[in-house]
Amino acid sequence: MKKMINLKINNIPVTVPEGTTVLQAAKHANIEIPSLCYLKDVNCIGACRVCVVEIKGRRGLTAACTYPVEEGLEVLTNTAMVRKSRKTTLELILSTHHKKCLSCVRGNHCELQKLAYDYGINEDHFKDDEPQYEIDDSTPYVVRDNNKCIQCLRCVSTCNNVQQIGAIGQIRRGFDVRVGSPFDKGLDTTSCVGCGQCIVSCPVGALYEKSNIDDVWDAIADPNKHVVFFTAPSIAATLGECFDMPPGTHVEDKMVQAIRMLGDVKVFNMNVTADLTIVEEANELINRITSNKLDKPPLPMFTSCCPGWIKFMEHNYHDLLPNLSTCKSPQGMFGALLKTYYCQKNHIDPKDLFVVSVIPCTAKKFEVERPELTMKGLPDVDVALTTRELGRMIMGAGISFKDLAGEEFDNPFAIASGAGKIFGATGGVMEAALRTAANILDGTNEKVDFMDVRGTTGIKEATYRIAGKEVDVCVASGLGNARKVVEMIKSGEKNYLFVEIMACPGGCINGGGQPIQRDYVRNWVDLKSLRSAVLYDSDKENEMRRSHESPVVQMLYDEFLEKPGKGKAHAFLHTHYTPRD
Amino acid sequence: MTMTIDRLTEIKKKNEELVMVRRLVASKAEEMAKHTAYRKQILVCGGTGCTSSGSHKVVDALENEIKEKGLKDVLIVKTGCFGLCALGPVVIVYPEGCFYSQTTPEGAKRIINEHIINGMICKDLLYPETVHADGEILPLSKTNFYAKQMRIALKNCGVIDPENIEEYIALDGYKALHKVLTEMTQDQVIDVMLASGLRGRGGAGFPTGRKWAFCKSSKGDIKYVCCNADEGDPGAFMDRSILEGDPHAVIEAMAIAGYTIGASQGYVYVRAEYPIAVERLKIAIGQAREYGLLGKDIFGTGFNFDIEIRLGAGAFVCGEETALMTSIEGKRGEPRPRPPFPAVKGLFGKPTVLNNVETYANVAQIILKGADWYSSIGTETSKGTKVFALGGKITNVGLVEVPMGTTLREIIEEIGGGIPNGKKFKAAQTGGPSGGCIPSVHIDTPIDYESLAQIGSMMGSGGLIIMDEDTCMVDIAKFYLEFTCEESCGKCSPCRIGTKRLLHLLDDITKGHSTMEDLDKIDELAAHMKVSCLCALGQTASNPVVSTLKYFREEYVDHIKNKRCAAKKCKDLLHYVIDPDKCKGCTLCSRNCPVGAISGKVKEPHYIDKSVCIKCGLCKQNCKFEAVYLD
Amino acid sequence: MANMAFRGTPKQERELRRFIRKHKEQPGALMPVLQEAQGIYGYLPKEVQQIIADEMGIPLSQVFGVATFYSQFTLTPKGEHTISVCLGTACYVKGADKILAAIEDRLGIKAGECTPDGLFSIDSCRCLGACGLAPVMTVDGEVYGKCTPESAVKIVESYYEEV
Structure with missing residues (x-):
């Protein structure tokens, strides 16, 4: 229990734990001290000088963001001197x-x-x-x-x-x-x-x-193009924020309808390829564990859904590239399926299919340009749009987003499991994989909730008993944490079997392509938890909780992919990595 | 090898007489010299000032001549700064105490042959002031420059060989460290420092004892002692001179501070522009280690302490304590907000004491002579002495140390020898870019921390620049702002942008592009930066502007309203004019004018078209009749 | 000049790497390492900063950020002769600005630049501490005191003769 400190802010008594800053304490007096450089968990340097306040007994003005509370402190946040200073600082800026x-x-x-x-x-x-x-x-x-x-x-x-x-x-x-x-x-x-x-x-x-909005509008306007959208699991959890809806609002139905209102387009659910990823990845993991081959790929196996993480490994850990799962990301898989299976089925020349992925991510814009993710010079995905870009398109089209009744995804890529949905949060891929692996390996195992790997903590570890074996797994989000985990593995300090990494802290729900919430929201609202709760709630409501149970996944293997990790599945759903400087 | 008090005393005894020859009046010194191996001692200043004017060549000449003449009983000692830098290279011959100034290698030869060998003092080479009208030779201490000074921090500068630890020990060196380690508790040291009234000489004047007490009370296994030798104020060279002349005084004091707060590692952060100081400090640290005065188990007390030198790389802001520590940490030297204060969380996140060189230079003597002695010197709130680097338009440019409370007038007129060329005193600038300009009405102000602050300047680290009537105060304010603007680290917005905007406003005034409203804007910005900036650099950056605006407002107004710079410094406000009475119509100017701004017929007065003139000054340079002048 | 090809030798690189390996564990080693590197190469080109980043295991942006913060670190090579004019207060009050201008004029470059033939570079510096000799300039570390614009230009020209 931390010591409690009593102070006064604009004569309002406030009691806060020791170590709290004046800026944080002011919130308890319902005072928002403005700032520009302060951002919770990111930056606290006292540089912009916008958060200055008067502190009794101290000369001049003091930055509230770095000043820790003291017993009996008297703070004034709204004096003439403070206002004048903030104004002048802003004018200088x-x-x-x-x-x-x-x-x-x-x-x-x-x-x-x-x-x-x-x-x-x-x-x-x-x-x-x-x-x-x-x-x-x-x-x-x-x-x-x-x-x-x-x-x-x-x-x-x-x-x-x-x-x-x-x-x-x-x-x-x-x-x-x-x-x-x-x-x-x-x-x-x-x-x-x-x-x-x-x-x-x-x-x-x-x-x-870098915006691709115009490319998408051009494709929609082009009568020769078949335009298809698919949306990543987390978009439904955040798009509402673009329309001033509170963080944590699930807007999947409205999103689908709104995209459809943009023009003559199909709207698919990327959770489908999330499910597919799990089946492929679980298969790969089991192979890595059970293989007796001398040149079998090493363990632990790292997830490969996150393009930021992949590029991080390509730059920093060339020796560990074989540890990355060879599975393409769900975006990559979806693009490949659309330009092959979907085109064949619908008699579309792949040149005329324009694939738009909506992702919470900027790194995916890099991913779509990877030569590995092209076929005969055609990119599998033509354009990756961030949540923000989709929001702007919807706004630009004059659609009253909040008032939409909602619609469902287009077939054949509409239905997905709850496991696919939670891909958007840190621990989600791990949990989805565990559900499938436990079920396949143990047959009767009914466990679906793996609570230890949930939550927004940067590094999570857990041990599960699967098929009679103790399996150590690790989940990390944020690349600073990822580096820590990788270093622990390299040094031999940790011995995991399977590791999930997402580059953004909290996972895709907090991705670099998500709606930007201003500092005040980021400082006081737990965005990561609110947004990921949408995914977990939706998972809970889904009758189907395991990826391999998805009828769409089964249909894809039956009609096209054959067997996990083999044949077409191997050709279209797996990739390789390139060391970079 | 462990140092013991017996060994220390032995070293002292062995060297004492040799060094005392340099400190006694001539008659006694001569007596003393007989007890030493050397009949004569020739001290040559090896400080930066004298080295720049060629003192190494003088040393070479002296050594050659001595070798050639086979003199065995003459000792040459390269010392630190004597203070009178403008008169370098400076040579003093003991036991007589003859002060030779502006010595050349040829002069050095004569000194050996005439003075040393034949006993005939080269009177024509002596500093004129030391030659009395009746031919009597005065000791240096009787000259105007030295008479009013009181040397505590500079006690050994110009007296001992800074590269010989034994000469430092001869003058009671490291005795204070021994006393502290063997006779005093940490709290007792703090009590003495508190009672002495010593305040930080780096500028802000925080009581040294309190700083040490805070740090001592901070919890932590690892603590650090730092020395700020990043003397960045343009025109200030006190700290450099101390490091060059008496580096052991700083080392000893840092060890004392280390004992007091519980630190075993010290860092000296010194400007890379001070190669001589760095070299001497390196030698001194090496010798101190060799003699067991740094390292493990000093004086057998179990106390460990060592010092590392870190070089600055040209960033004035690193003189600010938190920025200095950030820089030692190998980062961009940006200041950090306080709290946490360095005494709690300083270098590498550990409790740290940071003092300035001159502050440290006082410590050992306070320990040895007592707090009462020290606090008897100076004024009510400012105890002891202060070293100033006297520069600018003053006769005796150099280093002076005076008791706190000495007036500016005493320094300028008596010690400094007044303004050269019969010009009038206009202002004195103290505190460098953080300080202000003091006008003649305040020339009788006794110098201490409080009184300088009261008249809009500050003590600063000790730069004291004298300005005469040819100085334009707007231009001077602009000069300082240019400096701070260039040296701002850029971290906080009010300083990063404020200094630039303030500089623009001043620049406009010197170019004749401004209005009276701009003065309000200057006031507004200056007030803003003072209260809003992150560190002292920004908070004080406007002081040169505020103080000149306060005391020389009419000059600003003259620039703005009349577009006139009375000191003829602001080029954009000046015009070249041809005096028709002096012009002979030789056409030289018009032929040389690169833009054809000058017209006139042969043998008739010429005329410069202001709208065409680019003020290159060629006409003035070329005119043989001094007919072209600036107006 | 800034784009001049890097001409570091393997010997220089060995020397630098040895220094870094010896010092990288000591806290705050980056500054001494940069100072040493500049001592070895005369300046801090990209190639050298990359060696430092790799050897110390820190991002290049951090090395570059520190190298560009301190005015003594230079990213461009210096001339064969480096001229430095002191613009400290004492020198300034005695007309150092005119001396700098005269030299800039003579060489046709500005402070911080290097002549196209690589012979001279000019810098201004803060107080050399030789205030007694103000105004002061240095050429290759040699101090020239009590300069006038005319004498300063003559001093510079004397180095031409040497070449």
């Missing part, structure tokens, strides 16, 4: 900010714009010299526009401390300081994995995904 707000991708969700409104800013108070930085759009997934950057360093901290990639950092100093990649080269020259966590941590429009 605006004097270096590229104020093209009308054409900014952040629109009115910009944290800086909100503060400018709150404090009645004169954006021209200080003469500016318009920043003239080159925009970095060297990668297929993220664009960095330093002309909008306000040096809050939330992205830098995300990349270096949370994800521990270090693709971007601070360059130079003083007024010339900026965020960038080494030697001012493009992000494509770095070991950036494309997770997009920098984007969701940015308070302004300095970071955004």
Whole structure:
């Protein structure tokens, strides 16, 4: 039990545990202290000076985000000096900010714009010299526009401390300081994995995904194109946030209807290939465990659904690439099935099929460009859209999303198990695999809920008894945690059989392509839990909880794929990896 | 090898007389010299100032001559700074105490041949002030420059050979460390430091004893002692001189601090621009280890302490304590918010004491002579002495140490020898880029922490720049802002952007592009930065502007309203004009003007078209009749 | 000059790697390593920073971030002769700006740049501590005090003659 501290904020008595900061304590007095650089669990450096407050007995103003509470502290958050300081700081920031707000991708969700409104800013108070930085759009997934950057360093901290990639950092100093990649080269020259966590941590429009919205509209408008969409499990849990619905609202039906309203398109459920992934992956795992071959692939086996994680391994652990499951990601599998099985069945020339995946992820934009995921020069998936992009398309089409009654996915890719649904949360792939493996290996095992691997904790370990054997598994989300786990495996400290990794903390529900919630929400609302609860609730309601029980999966093997890991299944559902610098 | 007090005393005795020759009045020194192996001792300043003016060549010349003449009883000692840097290379011959200034290699030869060999002092080479009208030679201590000084921190500078630990020991070196380790508890040391009233000499003036007490009370197995030798203020070189002249004083004090707080590792963070200081410090640390004064089980007490040197790499902000520690950690030298204070969570996250070089230089003497002695010097709130690097438009440029409470006038007029070339004093700048300009109305202010703050400046680390009537105060404010703007780390928005905007506003004034409303904006920004910036660099960055605006507002107004720079410094406000009375119509100027701005007929006065002129100054350079002037 | 091809030798690389291996375990080693690297190569090109990042096991962005923070680290090669003009307060008050301008004018480059023939580079620096000799400049570490714009240009020209 932590010691409790009593203090006064604007004369309101507050009691909070020791170690709480003034900014956090103010929340208990229903006061929101504004900030730009502070972001819970990501960045706490006291740099932007927007959160300044007066503290009795201290000279000048103090940043509330870094100041720990003390017994008897008296804090004033709304004095003339505080307001004046915040206003001037904001005006200074605006004097270096590229104020093209009308054409900014952040629109009115910009944290800086909100503060400018709150404090009645004169954006021209200080003469500016318009920043003239080159925009970095060297990668297929993220664009960095330093002309909008306000040096809050939330992205830098995300990349270096949370994800521990270090693709971007601070360059130079003083007024010339900026965020960038080494030697001012493009992000494509770095070991950036494309997770997009920098984007969701940015308070302004300095970071955004490279948009493919126009490509999709063009395809829809093209009479020769058959356009099909498929949506990742977590989209249904987050898309509502684009329409100001509270986090944690399940909008699968509305989503399907809304996409269908975009034009003459089919809407498929990616949970189907999530199920397929489990069947393939469980099969692969069992093979790895039971194989007697000398050159059998090594253990532990790592999941391979997450493209950020895959690229991370390709950059950092060449020696462990054989440990990655050879299964394509559900997106990759879906693309391959659509351009083969679906085209054959519907007599469509694969050239005329335009496949749009809707994913919570920016790294998937990189994945669709992988040469391994093409056939005869045609990409399996033509465009990967983030949740945010889909939201903008729906908005642009004038669809009253909230009022939609809802519709169901198109056949034949409509029905999926609850196991496929929970793919969107950390631990979900593991649990889905365990359900299938336990059932196949033990035959009678009725266990479906594997609670130890649930929850948003960064690293989770569990041991299960399957087929008479103790099986050690590990689940990690966030690449900083992933690195820890990999290092523990390399050093021999841990001996797992199966490891699930998702690059984004909390998994896809907190992906880099998800709706951006402003700092205030991220600081006070447990988005990861709210969003993943949608998936687990939906799983619970589903009568079918195991992937291999899905009739669609069975149909796919019967009609096309033959046997897991063999024949067409092997040809179309598996891939290989490339070491990168 | 373990050092013992007996060995220490033995070393002291062995070297004491040799060193005392340099500290006594001539008559006694001569007596003392007879007890040593050397009839004459020639001290040559090897500080940066004198080295820059060629003192190494003087040393070479002296050594050659001595070798050539086969002199065995003459000792050459390379010391640290004597203080009178403008007169370098400085050479002093003991036991007479003759002060030779601006010595050349040729002069060095003469000193050996005439003075050392023949006993004929080269009076024409002596610092003129030390030659009395009747031919009597005055000791250095009687000159204006030295008479008013009181040397505590600089006690050994210019007296001992900084590369010889035994000379330091000869003047009671490491005795304080022994006393602390064998006779005092940690709390007793803190009590002495508190009672002495010693305050941080780095600028902010925080009581040293309190700093040590905080850190001592912090929990932690590992603690650190740091020394701030990142003397970045332009025009300040106190710390460098101490490290060059008396490095062991700093090492001994750091060990004392280590004992007091419970640390066994120290770091000196020193500017890489100070190669001589770094070299001497390296030698000193090496010798201290060799003599068992650093390392394990010092004086057999079980106390371990060692020191590592870390070089700065050109970032002024690293003089700020948290930034300095971040830099030692191998990162971008950005300051961190406090709390947590370094005493609780400092270097590598451990409790840390950080003091400035000059602060440390006082410690051993306080331990040996007592808190009462120290606190009897200075003013009510500021005890002891302060070293200043006196520079700018002043006759005696150099290093001075005066008791707190000495007035600016005493420093400028008596010690500094006044303003050269008959110019008028305009302002004194203290505290570097964080300080302010003090106008002549405040010239009688006794210097201490509080009084300087009261008149809008600050003590700072000790840079004292004197400005005469040719200085434009707007330009000076701009100079400092350029400095802070360039040196801002860029972490916090008010400093990163504020310094730039403030600089723009000042730049506009010096270019004649501003209005009176801009002065309000300057006030607004200055006030904003003072309360909102993360660290002292930003919080004080506006001081040079605020203080000049306070005392020299009319100059700003003159620039803005009349587009005039009275000091003729702001180039954009100046115009080249041809005096028709002086112009002979030689056409040289018009032929050389690169833009054809000058017109006029042969043998008739010429005229410069202001709208065409680019102010390159070629006309003024070329005019043989001094007819072109700036207005 | 910035794009000049990297001409590091295997000997230099061995020296650097040896230094890093010896020091990388000591806390805060990056600064001393960068200083050593600059000492070996004269500047810190990309190739050298990559060696440091690999050998120390830290991201290149971190190496680059530190290298660009401190003004003494240079990413471009220096001239055969490096001229440095002190712009400390004492020198400034005595007209150091005019000296810098005169040298820049003479060589046709700005402070921080290197002449196209690679002979000279100019830097301005903060207080060398030789305030007694203000204004001061240095060429290859040799200090020249009490300069005037004319004498400064002559000093620079004397190095031309040497070449």
